[in-house]
Amino acid sequence: MKINLKKYKEQLESWPEKGYHIMAQYDDEKIIVYQSYKKRIGEFAVKNQYFGGDFSLERMTWIKPNFLWMMYRNGWGKKEGQECVLAIHIKLDAFKKYLESSVYSSYNEKLGISRKEWQDQVKESSVRLQWDPDHDPFGNKLERRAIQIGLRGDFIRSFAKDDLILIENISDFVREQYQFVLNNDLDNLMIPAEKPLLFDNVNLNKKLRIQ
Structure with missing residues (x-):
């Protein structure tokens, strides 16, 4: 795997406990996002290094960093x-x-626009943004919020091929690490090394509520 790993408990020491944060593994060129599929779709993607076959370009796909x-x-x-x-x-x-x-996938007055303006934006946009409660390895809800992004239209077609650098099947790694969770052995749990992502664009950070 071309993923930097680090012990879960070591990362906890530096992770923010609350607020909106894009927790991810990234550098100046790339970012890693995650998806799960039935074997047929996943194996096609790994073999061909793009999404095709039974992967649908007509329905929204959600990515999670x-x-x-x-x-x-x-x-x-x-x-x-x-x-x-x-x-x-x-x-x-x-x-x-x-x-x-x-x-944003749902309306909130904090967006600073009217519901009608938001509805108009939804009709025109092919990308959805959603913040949900983050969770610990056991599935317990945290105060920190995690982001997911929904893509469709031209964006899903771009994501499926042109935006890709590498697709890795990490199913075996996930199964191995899940055993530590099942055994309540978080001292030995290894996961991708992640840190909050901030952009140079102040307006984008403000839109995303990250700081």
Whole structure:
């Protein structure tokens, strides 16, 4: 795997406990996001290094840069149809473009616009932005918020091929680490090394509520 790993408990010491944070593994060129699929879709993607075959370009696909939040959603790869866990290395510029084009998936007065304006933006945008409670390895809800991004239209087509750097099948790694969770042995739990992501664009950070 081309992922930097670090002990979960060591990372806890530096992670923010609350607030909105894009927790991710990234550098100046790329960021890793996670998805889970049935084996047929996942194996096609890894073999061909793009999404095709049974992967649908017509429905919205959601990407998650936070490993543990993905593990909460897919039950550590145990949920039906989510057995193949993928680590997807994508261009950081593309990820930033998704967020710049995103519209929140639900209306909130804090957005600073009317519901009608928000509805108009939703109709025009092909990217959805959603913040949900983050979770610990056992699935317990945290105060910190985790981000997920929904893509469709031109964005899903770009994501499926042009924005990709590498697609890795990390299903075996997930299964191995899940055993430490089942045994309540978090001292030995290894997960991708993650830290909060901030952008140079102050307006984008403000839109995302990150700081």
